[in-house]
Amino acid sequence: MSQAEKLPTLKRHKLNFAFREKLNSVPEGFRHNYCYQCSACVADCPANNYSDSFNPRLILLKAILGFEDELIAPGSEIWNCTNCYTCSERCPQDVRPVDVIIALKNLCIREGKAPALVTTVSDSVLESGMTTKVTPLAEKRRSEYGLAAIKSSPVDDIKKILEDD
Ligand code: SF4
Ligand code: SF4
Structure with a gap:
């Protein structure tokens, strides 16, 4: 209402x-x-x-x-x-x-004036193409549950798209 x-x-x-x-x-x-x-x-x-x-x-x-x-x-x-x-x-x-x-x-x-949490996520996307870092422990757990390994992201393509903006 x-x-x-x-x-x-x-x-x-x-x-x-x-x-x-x-x-x-x-x-x-x-x-x-x-x-x-x-x-x-x-x-x-x-x-x-x-x-x-x-x-x-x-x-x-x-x-x-x-x-x-x-x-x-x-x-x-x-x-x-x-x-x-x-x-x-x-x-x-x-x-x-x-x-x-x-x-x-x-x-x-x-201008470097975003909250630290947001900057952490955007830096992670630029470095790995993912919002969250995939840790060795997460990979081990996935393997134990029979899940496929997480594919790497095309970081260079992502950077190019972001630069074009
Ligand atoms: S997008 Fe943001 S500003 Fe727009 S209605 Fe939703 S919360 Fe409000
Ligand atoms: S953005 Fe401006 S024009 Fe659009 S609904 Fe809000 S106050 Fe009205």
């Missing part, structure tokens, strides 16, 4: 429109330009329902106004998004708020 939008207040802030150009340089980041702040993305957002501070409309507003220090940080609220895509189905402007949030996350990674 939808509920009234919780409205955290914005801090006093000097406008930083240069941040919009930076966000435009990341794939799908340009979509923030089309947001007209209608709030349709908020009502069914599960992260908003369980958090007083998470609000996709507010994240879009902060992107538009250039709250770079708040958004591009390990403790940014963007990391509480569940990537469920409900907001994208609701948005009448085809902003796809979740894609803008993912663009903000990619900016964090690019």
Whole structure:
């Protein structure tokens, strides 16, 4: 069931429109330009329902106004998004708020400002093509259960795809 939008207040802030150009340089980041702040993305957002501070409309507003220090940080609220895509189905402007949030996350990674857990996973993908390291113990257990050995991933191809972005 939808509920009234919780409205955290914005801090006093000097406008930083240069941040919009930076966000435009990341794939799908340009979509923030089309947001007209209608709030349709908020009502069914599960992260908003369980958090007083998470609000996709507010994240879009902060992107538009250039709250770079708040958004591009390990403790940014963007990391509480569940990537469920409900907001994208609701948005009448085809902003796809979740894609803008993912663009903000990619900016964090690019600038070394992602949470340590996320960096560990992304480093692992770059090194091995897997999100989790396959330990000798895991290989031994698989063998004992009669499971096939885990195939190695095409790391060079993965790196090339990521570089092309
Ligand atoms: S992202 Fe879309 S649904 Fe959300 S406030 Fe902006 S225009 Fe409205
Ligand atoms: S993708 Fe993120 S912002 Fe969009 S509805 Fe789901 S939790 Fe909310």
